[in-house]
Amino acid sequence: xxxxxxxxxxxxxxxxxxxxxxxxxxxxxxxxxxxxxxxxxxxxxxxxxxxxxxxxxxxxxxxxxxxxxxxxxxxxxxxxxxxxxxxxxxxxxxxxxxxxxxxxxxxxxxxxxxxxxxxxxxxxxxxxxxxxxxxxxxxxxxxxxxxxxxxxxxxxxxxxxxxxxxxxxxxxxxxxxxxxxxxxxxxxxxxxxxxxxxxxxxxxxxxxxxxxxxxxxxxxxxxxxxxxxxxxxxxxxxxxxxxxxxxxxxxxxxxxxxxxxxxxxxxxxxxxxxxxxxxxxxxxxxxxxxxxxxxxxxxxxxxxxxxxxxxxxxxxxxxxxxxxxxxxxx
Amino acid sequence: xxxxxxxxxxxxxxxxxxxxxxxxxxxxxxxxxxxxxxxxxxxxxxxxxxxxxxxxxxxxxxxxxxxxxxxxxxxxxxxxxxxxxxxxxxxxxxxxxxxxxxxxxxxxxxxxxxxxxxxxxxxxxxxxxxxxxxxxxxxxxxxxxxxxxxxxxxxxxxxxxxxxxxxxxxxxxxxxxxxxxxxxxxxxxxxxxxxxxxxxxxxxxxxxxxxxxxxxxxxxxxxxxxxxxxxxxxxxxxxxxxxxxxxxxxxxxxxxxxxxxxxxxxxxxxxxxxxxxxxxxxxxxxxxxxxxxxxxxxxxxxxxxxxxxxxxxxxxxxxxxxx
Ligand SMILES: Nc1ncnc2c1ncn2[C@@H]1O[C@H](COP(=O)(O)OP(=O)(O)OP(=O)(O)O)[C@@H](O)[C@H]1O
Ligand SMILES: Nc1ncnc2c1ncn2[C@@H]1O[C@H](COP(=O)(O)OP(=O)(O)O)[C@@H](O)[C@H]1O
Ligand code: SF4
Ligand code: SF4
Ligand SMILES: [Mg+2]
Ligand SMILES: [Mg+2]
Numbered sequence: 218x219x220x221x222x223x224x225x226x227x228x229x230x231x232x233x234x235x236x237x238x239x240x241x242x243x244x245x246x247x248x249x250x251x252x253x254x255x256x257x258x259x260x261x262x263x264x265x266x267x268x269x270x271x272x273x274x275x276x277x278x279x280x281x282x283x284x285x286x287x288x289x290x291x292x293x294x295x296x297x298x299x300x301x302x303x304x305x306x307x308x309x310x311x312x313x314x315x316x317x318x319x320x321x322x323x324x325x326x327x328x329x330x331x332x333x334x335x336x337x338x339x340x341x342x343x344x345x346x347x348x349x350x351x352x353x354x355x356x357x358x359x360x361x362x363x364x365x366x367x368x369x370x371x372x373x374x375x376x377x378x379x380x381x382x383x384x385x386x387x388x389x390x391x392x393x394x395x396x397x398x399x400x401x402x403x404x405x406x407x408x409x410x411x412x413x414x415x416x417x418x419x420x421x422x423x424x425x426x427x428x429x430x431x432x433x434x435x436x437x438x439x440x441x442x443x444x445x446x447x448x449x450x451x452x453x454x455x456x457x458x459x460x461x462x463x464x465x466x467x468x469x470x471x472x473x474x475x476x477x478x479x480x481x482x483x484x485x486x487x488x489x490x491x492x493x494x495x496x497x498x499x500x501x502x503x504x505x506x507x508x509x510x511x512x513x514x515x516x517x518x519x520x521x522x523x524x525x526x527x528x529x530x531x532x533x534x535x536x537x538x539x540x541x542x543x544x545x546x547x
Numbered sequence: 548x549x550x551x552x553x554x555x556x557x558x559x560x561x562x563x564x565x566x567x568x569x570x571x572x573x574x575x576x577x578x579x580x581x582x583x584x585x586x587x588x589x590x591x592x593x594x595x596x597x598x599x600x601x602x603x604x605x606x607x608x609x610x611x612x613x614x615x616x617x618x619x620x621x622x623x624x625x626x627x628x629x630x631x632x633x634x635x636x637x638x639x640x641x642x643x644x645x646x647x648x649x650x651x652x653x654x655x656x657x658x659x660x661x662x663x664x665x666x667x668x669x670x671x672x673x674x675x676x677x678x679x680x681x682x683x684x685x686x687x688x689x690x691x692x693x694x695x696x697x698x699x700x701x702x703x704x705x706x707x708x709x710x711x712x713x714x715x716x717x718x719x720x721x722x723x724x725x726x727x728x729x730x731x732x733x734x735x736x737x738x739x740x741x742x743x744x745x746x747x748x749x750x751x752x753x754x755x756x757x758x759x760x761x762x763x764x765x766x767x768x769x770x771x772x773x774x775x776x777x778x779x780x781x782x783x784x785x786x787x788x789x790x791x792x793x794x795x796x797x798x799x800x801x802x803x804x805x806x807x808x809x810x811x812x813x814x815x816x817x818x819x820x821x822x823x824x825x826x827x828x829x830x831x832x833x834x835x836x837x838x839x840x841x842x843x844x845x846x847x848x849x850x851x852x853x854x855x856x857x858x859x860x861x862x863x864x865x866x867x868x869x870x
Binding site: 260261373374375376402403404405406407408411430431432433434436437456457459460461470471472474475476477478480481482483484485486487488489490492 | 596597598704705706734735736737738739740742743746761762763764765767768769770771787788791801802803804805806807808809810811812813823
């Protein structure tokens with residue numbers, strides 16, 4: 218096995234709030250090799266974005282980060298701000314849920330693309346322009362040369378996300394973090410954007426972290442999936458193993474809550490009752506216990522550690538793991 | 548499955564509705580001649596991509612946006628011809644739930660006041676009666692009235708805000724609710740809670756629903772029949788099971804293929820129709836879907852396809868429907 222491109226070791230993020238310190242990320246370990254896709258799945262607020270911002274070293278100012286983020290042989294936390302800035306946008310790129318987070322509303326699309334390219338690659342203006350047009354064409358934008366002169370607000374949501382992806386890909390990054398890149402988009406456009414990301418990833422042998430709250434989005438597209446809950450990774454497995462032999466009640470509940478196309482209309486959905494725990498309150502026991510249908514008394518007293526399952530690379534954190542044979546149908 | 552009795556007098560009958568917006572000197576053709584019926588007690592799902600006119604249609608049904616032409620018959624009466632007091636009276640029977648639950652609640656008002664506001668507007672003067680109604684609907688949507696009534700919207704999550712919006716829409720005892728993407732802004736887990744809640748409320752209060760969404764799986768979960776819209780026109784309408792099993796319109800088939808399936812053995816099909824919908828300012832001639840349709844031919848650009856019955860209760864507007 219080759220050395221991983223990215224290693225997240227015991228990473229924790231705490232954020233100061235008026236109600237006390239908030240555990241946004243609670244000691245996460247993950248690794249990712251070049252050319253592979255890691256899906257990160259979990260409900261809103263479970264720490265997906267904070268984890269990716271920890272990797273990018275783009276946390277809110279007062280956040281406290283512990284643990285190590287090794288990328289391409291260097292510890293990002295130790296890197297000087299200037300070197301970090303150059304790394305981001307070049308080797309380490311990101312696409313956010315809201316494309317306007319990464320696009321500047323007052324600059325034309327051409328200016329934004331060309332600036333990024335010229336900042337990181339040694340290209341003159343005509344070359345950068347040519348490359349911008351190629352990139353826009355690659356992400357499926359019709360008449361790309363005309364788009365260069367337009368502003369983001371003149372494009373639809375789907376177009377803007379394509380442009381944000383073009384900018385992210387412009388310097389051939391080694392790792393692309395896509396944080397809910399399609400959550401704000403229609404299903405048809407979502408499918409196009411996910412295909413686009415997969416295609417560019419294969420072509421560039423790029424590593425990708427695909428963050429979403431929908432297990433359906435990662436099913437056919439990630440090599441490995443990590444399920445997060447209340448700041449922790451609670452299950453992690455090669456994609457096939459996760460869907461076929463999941464052990465975590467939370468993973469099962471997330472999957473069951475997705476409306477199924479083959480279910481008859483008016484079939485009640487197995488919803489997860491309640492909400493994730495307040496991350497500013499101390500937790501005893503399993504964080505999922507108040508919502509878990511399998512919870513027993515031990516679940517409320519001790520915290521289950523991540524444990525290896527029978528399949529290599531499959532880990533879960535549960536005292537009473539489900540066996541897929543027992544799984545009640547969705 | 549039992550067919551809903553569409554042949555009986557429908558509660559809502561939208562007849563050849565046209566809604567346009569002026570944009571500078573141009574016209575946005577948001578809804579261009581849509582006809583549909585919703586039977587009493589039925590849920591009609593309405594799907595289509597962003598910008599195809601779903602919300603515009605919903606708002607035009609409620610007369611929040613006046614139609615350029617066409618009629619909206621509610622319980623036999625034409626809402627488009629109503630004004631003033633008559634319309635206000637009618638509006639109590641028809642309510643709307645929005646996509647963005649947080650934005651649709653006034654951030655400076657307490658939940659109890661937000662939910663009782665429609666009662667005040669409707670002229671319910673008895674404060675005790677208002678309080679009773681507010682308690683009743685808040686409990687119905689799964690909130691504890693004593694805990695929530697005095698709090699402000701920012702203290703609640705998106706899912707809870709949507710519960711509050713649903714409570715507000717129920718407080719006047721309406722017969723019909725237009726749900727405009729009520730779960731699109733919510734997480735998978737909360738989405739399931741809210742969908743179940745809507746189903747419960749429908750049964751408990753005897754509601755009829757027009758349920759708008761862009762996610763077909765969500766729509767199927769709650770709808771008896773489904774209508775598919777594209778760029779201001781209706782493509783297909785039919786019983787949910789039938790439409791999902793045997794879509795007749797190429798656009799319905801495309802939407803079905805785009806749904807991410809939570810099964811790693813099903814490789815996602817490379818996105819079939821590339822590109823995005825054309826501008827509703829200058830929609831294509833003939834069939835509006837032809838610029839993305841794999842079956843398009845000469846006839847499709849020359850003639851507007853009419854809705855035709857392709858199977859019992861299933862209608863499609865296509866010159867070359869799928870078998
Ligand atoms: N006030 C307005 N002025 C001008 N054009 C408008 C206005 N409101 C909507 N439109 C346009 O009318 C068309 C239909 O819009 P509508 O909001 O009904 O779509 P929708 O199907 O509800 O989309 P979404 O899924 O994004 O909510 C779109 O092209 C939209 O840009
Ligand atoms: N800037 C911030 N300040 C304080 N808390 C924050 C901030 N951003 C996010 N959080 C909190 O951190 C936790 C994790 O958030 P986030 O990583 O954004 O979740 P996700 O991306 O999974 O939805 C949540 O409890 C959230 O409310
Ligand atoms: S440890 Fe207990 S509460 Fe937690 S997921 Fe497992 S069974 Fe449920
Ligand atoms: S009428 Fe023609 S273009 Fe329109 S959906 Fe049918 S085959 Fe496609
Ligand atoms: Mg996030
Ligand atoms: Mg809308």
